[in-house]
C-alpha cells in the first residue's frame with residue numbers, strides 16, 4: 001500500500017508490542033531476529049536514520065567513494081541519448097526521493113515530461129525534495145508517493161497524457177539486494193514501467209579489491225561511523241546497551257559472492273542487553289550489516305533476462321568503474 005504524501009497514512013495492522021509504534025516494533029523484532037542466529041546480521045535499511053542519512057551524504061563526497069561522482073559524470077555525458085530513449089511525454093518514476101543533480105539532469109532534457117513521481121519511505125525527505133523540484137520546475141506535475149518501493153505500489157495518474165513510463169533508479173542501490181532479491185525487484189520495476197516503458201538503472205561493476213575496499217573503508221572513517229551508528233541507533237531507539245567503542249568497522253571484498261560486505265567486529269568477548277534479552281559475542285565475532293554486490297555486465301544482463309527484461313544500452317566511464325543501463329521488456 002502506498003500513501004500519497006499529504007494524506008493520512010493508510011491504516012496499519014494491529015501493533016505487535018504494546019507501547020511501541022509499528023515501525024519501532026518491526027525494528028525491534030528485525031534486530032532480535034538478526035542477532036539471535038548463529039551468524040549475526042542486521043538489515044542494511046536500518047543504517048539510514050537521520051544521522052545515518054547525513055553520513056551517507058558525506059560518503060558520497062569522499063575521494064575513495066567513486067560510485068556517486070562516476071555515475072554523475074556518465075549521466076552528464078550521455079543524458080541526451082538517455083532522454084531520447086525515454087522519449088516525449090514520459091512519466092518519470094524515481095525510486096528514492098530524488099532532489100539530486102541526477103534527477104535534474106534528466107528533467108532538464110526530457111521532452112514535455114508528463115509528470116514526475118518520486119517514491120520514498122521517508123515522508124520528510126520526500127516532502128522536502130518534492131517541494132524543491134516543484135519550485136524548480138513550475139510546469140511539471142510532481143506526484144510524490146510515500147511507500148516502501150520494494151513492495152508492490154500504485155503509480156498515481158497525472159493530468160497530462162502519458163506516452164511512456166520511465167523508471168529511474170540511480171546510485172547502484174540494486175547492489176544492496178541479493179541477486180534473487182534484485183531479480184524480483186527488477187520484475188517489479190518492469191511491471192511499473194509496463195510493456196512500452198523503460199528503466200534507467202545505476203549498476204556498479206567489478207574492479208580491483210583495493211579500490212573496492214577503500215571505497216567502503218575510507219581514511220577519514222566516515223563509513224566506519226555510518227556502520228557503527230547502527231549500534232547507536234539500536235541503543236537510542238530500543239534501549240540496548242551496546243558499547244560501540246568495542247566494535248570495529250570491517251569492509252571486505254568477498255570475491256566468490258561478488259560483493260563488498262560490511263561488518264561490525266566485536267573486539268572482545270562481551271554481552272549486550274536488549275530488553276529482556278542478552279546477546280553474547282565472542283571476541284572477533286561479527287555482525288554482517290550490508291552487502292554491496294558488484295556485477296560483470298554479462299551477469300547483470302542474465303539476471304535482468306530472468307526478470308523478463310533486456311539490456312538495450314550500457315553507458316560506462318573510461319575506466320569501466322560504473323554503468324548506467326537502459327532496460328525494456330524483453
Ligand code: AVI
Pocket residue numbers: 059067171172173174175176215216223290291292
Ligand atoms: C546505498 N548504497 C548504494 C551504498 C553502496 O555503495 O552500497 C551504501 C553504502 N554503504 C557504504 N557505503 C555506501
